[in-house]
Each structure stands twice: as structure tokens, then as C-alpha cells.
Amino acid sequence: MSAPKKLYIKTYGCQMNVYDSERMAETLGASGYVTTDTPDDADMILLNTCHIREKAAEKIYSELGRFKPLKAEKPDLKIGVAGCVAQAEGEEIMRRQPMVDLVVGPQSYHRLPAMEAKARAGEKALDTDFPEEDKFEHLKARPKAQRGPTAFLTVQEGCDKFCAFCVVPYTRGAEVSRPADRILSEARDLVERGVREITLLGQNVNAYHGAGEGGDWSLARLIWALNEIDGLERIRFTTSHPNDMSDDLIAAHGECEKLMPYLHLPVQSGSDRILKAMNRKHTAEGYLRLIERIRAARPDILISGDFIVGFPGETDADFADTMALVEEVRYGQAFSFKYSTRPGTPAAEKPQIDDDVASFRLQELQALIVRQQREVQESMVGRTVNVLFEKTGRLDGQMVGKSEYLHAVHVQAPDVARGDIRPVRITRSEPNSLAGELVT
Ligand code: SAH
Ligand code: SF4
Numbered sequence: 001m002s003a004p005k006k007l008y009i010k011t012y013g014c015q016m017n018v019y020d021s022e023r024m025a026e027t028l029g030a031s032g033y034v035t036t037d038t039p040d041d042a043d044m045i046l047l048n049t050c051h052i053r054e055k056a057a058e059k060i061y062s063e064l065g066r067f068k069p070l071k072a073e074k075p076d077l078k079i080g081v082a083g084c085v086a087q088a089e090g091e092e093i094m095r096r097q098p099m100v101d102l103v104v105g106p107q108s109y110h111r112l113p114a115m116e117a118k119a120r121a122g123e124k125a126l127d128t129d130f131p132e133e134d135k136f137e138h139l140k141a142r143p144k145a146q147r148g149p150t151a152f153l154t155v156q157e158g159c160d161k162f163c164a165f166c167v168v169p170y171t172r173g174a175e176v177s178r179p180a181d182r183i184l185s186e187a188r189d190l191v192e193r194g195v196r197e198i199t200l201l202g203q204n205v206n207a208y209h210g211a212g213e214g215g216d217w218s219l220a221r222l223i224w225a226l227n228e229i230d231g232l233e234r235i236r237f238t239t240s241h242p243n244d245m246s247d248d249l250i251a252a253h254g255e256c257e258k259l260m261p262y263l264h265l266p267v268q269s270g271s272d273r274i275l276k277a278m279n280r281k282h283t284a285e286g287y288l289r290l291i292e293r294i295r296a297a298r299p300d301i302l303i304s305g306d307f308i309v310g311f312p313g314e315t316d317a318d319f320a321d322t323m324a325l326v327e328e329v330r331y332g333q334a335f336s337f338k339y340s341t342r343p344g345t346p347a348a349e350k351p352q353i354d355d356d357v358a359s360f361r362l363q364e365l366q367a368l369i370v371r372q373q374r375e376v377q378e379s380m381v382g383r384t385v386n387v388l389f390e391k392t393g394r395l396d397g398q399m400v401g402k403s404e405y406l407h408a409v410h411v412q413a414p415d416v417a418r419g420d421i422r423p424v425r426i427t428r429s430e431p432n433s434l435a436g437e438l439v440t
């Protein structure tokens with residue numbers, strides 16, 4: 001038997017790309033590949049890319065340039081580009097970087113083995129189709145290897161919302177939900193292999209409506225079914241759209257034992273004028289009342305969000321509305337971005353605002369968000385939380401895990417194993433994590 005070939009995958013972008021990279025590694029495993037942590041000894045390098053902002057996309061070309069000497073040294077090395085840049089700029093990548101052998105869009109990963117064989121035979125392989133068939137049903141099965149305590153599981157892909165700034169509907173295609181029974185069997189398989197926490201993924205995960213027993217299942221119904229799996233201790237989901245936050249899902253946050261008290265619910269802006277121009281189809285007030293209802297169901301829930309500043313036409317007054325909304329919500333965590341013009345999206349056609357103004361607003365917003373994150377973290381001091389331990393820390397005998405609220409927690413706990421869940425009393429809040437001690 002010949003020695004296995006080595007595959008180096010580098011992942012950019014969202015958690016769905018992380019999940020896809022795992023599945024691509026497994027699929028190529030069937031073609032004789034094992035993964036490696038460095039490009040230096042790889043037989044194939046695969047970049048799983050993100051197109052969401054210009055910087056993310058441009059980075060790929062410089063990253064590819066860095067592999068040039070490797071490729072010169074090792075002519076058999078195959079270089080591939082997957083993910084959303086591949087989908088959006090496939091032909092251009094092939095043109096700009098002739099050393100790229102393979103370009104595969106997110107909907108075609110099940111075709112990777114055939115594409116790899118084609119590339120090995122010295123031909124260029126490019127596939128940015130939107131195939132009829134569901135890639136997840138055709139990807140090779142996971143090998144029965146032991147896993148860490150947490151895993152992602154994509155349940156829904158694509159987006160029909162067409163926010164005016166966003167490339168996702170173009171790179172990932174229309175919204176598709178996977179059948180419930182497939183998700184449940186994949187979840188059971190993950191749990192058998194050591195997983196204790198599953199994060200359900202989708203670009204609009206709460207719009208999930210997969211075929212299940214008795215008709216279409218909602219995300220809440222799926223969560224309740226997952227709640228029944230012995231050995232699975234925690235369920236999370238991301239990313240949600242405010243307009244798909246249904247009553248059963250809100251109720252589940254109050255009633256479902258394994259569903260964690262953390263919700264990532266992006267609003268993007270606090271100005272109704274900008275929300276309208278963004279095609280978000282909800283108002284700031286609507287969002288605030290929704291948060292109220294969610295907090296009524298689960299008072300301690302940690303709310304997280306995403307914001308874009310400097311969207312075309314954003315005035316000082318619009319930005320002030322965003323700051324006011326953030327003040328009112330009190331986020332435990334939030335991500336904010338300067339608007340990035342994406343080719344092919346409606347907002348790209350609009351007059352763009354001054355870059356310095358946008359940068360200034362971003363700084364202000366980020367300062368407010370950091371303040372809120374710190375406040376929420378500090379409110380944890382003195383409380384006892386349950387920590388799912390994921391790995392060893394930097395100090396001797398230290399373990400690191402996550403609380404229910406997704407805060408990283410450092411604990412001196414030499415006898416605790418990966419995958420254990422223990423009560424921990426929080427003693428200190430640090431810039432990006434908490435410290436605590438085991439409750440005995
Ligand atoms: N499906 C998710 C978000 C996917 S993209 C949702 O609807 O919430 C993740 C985040 O990137 C978005 O929430 C948005 O804040 C940001 N983003 C998307 N397009 C962007 C652009 N053109 N410029 C800047 N930020 C953008
Ligand atoms: Fe993009 Fe909007 Fe769809 Fe989210 S809901 S993926 S921001 S188009």
C-alpha cells in the first residue's frame with residue numbers, strides 16, 4: 001500500500017466553513033489523504049475561503065502567492081481553492097494564479113474526489129455549479145474517529161434574504177434545510193465519538209424547516225429531538241435572523257434544558273432608514289421588543305449581535321440610533337464591521353460614504369461594545385456557572401472550557417478531563433476570559 005498523501009486545509013470565514021472543511025477532509029480521506037498541520041509537507045493545499053468583506057477575499061491572493069516557492073520545489077503539490085471566493089471568483093482565481101489546480105464552490109464538495117483525480121492527472125478542475133443534488137447526502141461518511149467535546153453540525157445552508165450588502169445568497173445559493181432524521185443520526189454519531197455539545201449551523205439557522213416525521217420540522221422541534229439524545233449535554237445554534245425568531249424557538253429558550261442561554265441575533269443597524277435600505281425587513285423597535293420577549297422567556301440569556309457601520313447613506317443621526325440600540329440591548333458579545341462594498345450586491349451601486357467617517361464610527365461602536373462585554377463578564381464574578389472543559393490551559397494543571405454563556409473560563413483543575421462539565425465559581429474577569437475555581 002502506498003503512503004497516505006497529506007492534505008493541508010486552511011479555513012477562513014464562518015463556522016459553516018469550519019464544518020465544511022471537516023467534511024472535505026473526510027471526503028478526501030477516501031482518496032487516500034490524511035490531514036497535516038503544515039503546508040510544508042502537504043501533497044495538497046486547500047484554502048477554504050470567505051467572500052464576506054473585501055479584505056477577506058483579497059487575502060486569498062496573497063496567501064496563494066506564499067505557496068509559490070513550495071509549488072516550485074514540489075511540482076506534484078496540488079493547490080485548491082474552496083469556499084465563497086471560489087464560488088464568486090473561480091475563473092478569475094485560475095487566471096490570476098496559474099498555479100491553482102482546483103477551484104470548488106461550496107455546493108460541489110461531494111465532487112472533490114473526482115476533481116482531485118483530475119488535478120492529479122494534470123488537468124485544471126473547476127466546479128462552481130449549483131448542483132441539483134444535496135452535497136451533504138453525497139459526501140463520504142465520517143470515519144469513526146474519536147472527537148473533541150464540541151462539534152458543529154450544519155442543518156441549513158444558503159439564504160433567500162438578500163440583504164443589500166451581502167454576498168451570501170450569491171455564494172451559497174438558495175436556502176436549503178437538511179432532513180431532520182439525517183441531522184439526528186449525525187448528532188448521535190458525534191455523541192458516540194465523544195461530543196457533548198453541538199452547535200447547529202446555518203446562514204439563517206432559525207429559518208430551518210427540514211423534512212421530518214409528520215411534515216416540516218422547525219428548528220425548535222429539531223432542538224427538542226436533540227434534547228432527547230443521551231450523552232449530548234449542550235445545544236447551541238447560530239446564526240439567526242430576527243424575522244425567523246418563532247414563538248416555539250423563544251419558548252424553547254425558557255424550557256429546553258440542554259439549549260444554552262446564548263443567542264447570536266444580528267441587527268446590523270439601529271436606524272429604521274438604514275435597515276430599510278439594507279432590506280432587513282424589520283425595524284429597530286421590532287428588534288428591541290423581540291429581545292424583550294426572549295428575555296422574558298430566559299432572563300439570563302446572553303445576547304450577541306453583528307453591526308455594520310458606514311452603510312451607504314448612513315448619517316450621524318443614523319449612527320446615533322445604532323449606539324442607542326446597543327445601549328438599550330446591553331450585549332454580552334457583539335461583532336462590528338465597517339461596510340465593505342461587494343460587487344454584484346445592490347448596495348454597491350449606491351454612493352459610498354467617507355472612509356474616515358466610517359472608521360471613526362466603528363471605533364466608537366467598538367468601544368461601547370467592549371464596555372458592555374466587560375460589564376457582562378464582571379457580572380459573572382461571584383456566580384457559579386457550569387463549564388464544559390475543552391482543553392488544557394497554558395499554566396500547569398490549568399484547564400479551559402466554556403460556560404453556558406460561551407465565556408471562556410480558566411480553572412486550576414488538574415483532575416478534570418476534556419469533556420467534563422463541572423460547576424465553577426467565577427473569581428475574576430479578564431479582558432477576554434473569566435477565571436474561576438471548581439466548586440467541590
Ligand atoms: N446570516 C447572518 C450573517 C452572515 S455574514 C445574518 O444574517 O445575520 C456575518 C456578518 O458579516 C453579518 O451579520 C454582517 O454584520 C457582516 N457583513 C456581511 N456583509 C458585509 C459587508 N458587505 N460589509 C461589512 N460587513 C458585512
Ligand atoms: Fe447575508 Fe442577510 Fe442572508 Fe444574513 S440574512 S446571510 S446578512 S443576506
Ligand code: F3S
Nearest residue numbers: 013014050051052084
Ligand atoms: Fe464567508 Fe461564505 Fe461564510 S462569505 S461568512 S465563508 S458563508
